[in-house]
Amino acid sequence: MNHGVDPAGSRRTERKLRVARRIILGSMLFILLILVGMPLTELRLGTDKVTLWRTVLAEAVAVPLGVALMAMFRDRMDGRRDPRPWLYWGSVAMAAVAAAALQVPVSGMFFLGAWWAVGVFVASRRRGAAVSALLLALPWALIPFSPLDIQFIPFLLAWVFSIGWALLLSAGSLASLWLWDVTNDAVKGQRARAQLAVTEERLRFARDMHDLLGHSLSALAVKAELASRLVDRAPARAAAEMEEVHELARKALQQVRTAVSGYREVDLAEEVASVGAVLAANGTAVSVTGLEGLSLPPDRESLAAWVVREGVTNVLRHSDATACEIAFTRAKDTAMGRALVVEVSNDGARDGGERGSSSGSGLAGLSERVSLGGGSLSAVRTKGGGFLLRAVLPL
Numbered sequence: 001m002n003h004g005v006d007p008a009g010s011r012r013t014e015r016k017l018r019v020a021r022r023i024i025l026g027s028m029l030f031i032l033l034i035l036v037g038m039p040l041t042e043l044r045l046g047t048d049k050v051t052l053w054r055t056v057l058a059e060a061v062a063v064p065l066g067v068a069l070m071a072m073f074r075d076r077m078d079g080r081r082d083p084r085p086w087l088y089w090g091s092v093a094m095a096a097v098a099a100a101a102l103q104v105p106v107s108g109m110f111f112l113g114a115w116w117a118v119g120v121f122v123a124s125r126r127r128g129a130a131v132s133a134l135l136l137a138l139p140w141a142l143i144p145f146s147p148l149d150i151q152f153i154p155f156l157l158a159w160v161f162s163i164g165w166a167l168l169l170s171a172g173s174l175a176s177l178w179l180w181d182v183t184n185d186a187v188k189g190q191r192a193r194a195q196l197a198v199t200e201e202r203l204r205f206a207r208d209m210h211d212l213l214g215h216s217l218s219a220l221a222v223k224a225e226l227a228s229r230l231v232d233r234a235p236a237r238a239a240a241e242m243e244e245v246h247e248l249a250r251k252a253l254q255q256v257r258t259a260v261s262g263y264r265e266v267d268l269a270e271e272v273a274s275v276g277a278v279l280a281a282n283g284t285a286v287s288v289t290g291l292e293g294l295s296l297p298p299d300r301e302s303l304a305a306w307v308v309r310e311g312v313t314n315v316l317r318h319s320d321a322t323a324c325e326i327a328f329t330r331a332k333d334t335a336m337g338r339a340l341v342v343e344v345s346n347d348g349a350r351d352g353g354e355r356g357s358s359s360g361s362g363l364a365g366l367s368e369r370v371s372l373g374g375g376s377l378s379a380v381r382t383k384g385g386g387f388l389l390r391a392v393l394p395l
Contacts, residue, residue, distance in 0.1 A: 024176045032066035034114040058101035065094040072122040077180050083122050103147050106158045109139050113166030118173050197278045220248050271305040275312040284321050290328035303373045304342050310366040311344025311389040321346035338395040349387035
């Protein structure tokens with residue numbers, strides 16, 4: 001069975017990641033509202049104390065500044081540690097112009113603090129330290145441009161308070177970035193685990209095929225070479241050798257067929273562990289019941305393993321399941337006597353899903369295999385949008 005990475009699971013994970021991204025970017029709109037709203041607070045002082053054109057200038061600069069800040073934050077979420085220079089330094093220049101246009105020193109301080117709470121995380125630490133020092137000194141440099149009377153002690157207290165305000169906002173930005181990085185790393189880890197599970201399954205299949213055919217093909221090569229040398233010297237013996245070549249080829253072909261069809265003797269517990277690892281890597285919780293202490297004849301164990309394989313394949317390909325249950329139950333008084341009931345269920349079947357993919361594979365092929373083994377197979381939807389695959393295998 002080919003345990004590919006589930007496209008539905010990947011889409012579900014990508015959808016969750018997009019939602020998380022939008023939520024984090026949405027939380028940053030609070031900073032944007034502060035930048036846009038800060039110039040408007042000066043209008044409450046009255047036109048006799050403020051110059052209208054400076055307020056309009058500050059507002060006109062605040063809007064593109066907020067957009068630039070959001071763009072840099074988005075780039076940081078995308079993994080860009082070094083922002084585009086023109087965008088970064090342009091936003092620094094716009095922040096300085098807007099702060100200079102604001103006529104109330106406290107407004108300018110809080111405006112710069114709002115920019116710093118985001119801007120400090122989108123660039124390198126060295127650049128952030130240099131810009132932080134610039135922004136700390138800028139309010140003192142803008143004192144001559146304020147039309148209001150400035151007193152040192154109140155101004156100093158406001159300056160200190162604005163620093164605390166900026167640190168409080170930056171804590172929220174830092175927490176958002178940290179949560180995003182953790183979520184993104186977790187998704188990448190999940191993808192890596194899923195890919196590892198696929199690789200391990202391919203290696204296992206390659207190893208099994210080598211074990212099955214290695215000896216047979218080597219013997220075929222030796223027998224064929226011997227027969228070719230004996231054709232002229234001992235035709236009877238050459239014919240006997242070719243007969244053995246034919247028999248070896250027939251056995252090798254049968255081995256390939258049994259390996260591909262799933263009838264080769266396998267360890268059921270190993271198969272359950274294998275598919276469980278693939279489901280877990282895909283983000284689907286797995287529970288297994290009835291396997292411990294279960295002893296079956298080799299042919300029944302192999303058939304049960306195939307039911308589990310195909311059932312899990314349908315969970316991966318045709319569902320958005322968050323949970324999958326694999327159950328093994330011994331049944332009595334059935335039409336076929338003692339039997340093993342194998343059930344694979346999930347909680348998120350998609351419309352149109354859970355169908356056989358092609359002739360000889362999927363549920364149609366599984367039903368045929370179970371019937372050849374004397375059993376029966378059923379596949380039904382369950383309440384709550386789930387799906388149940390149930391096989392009854394006679395013992």
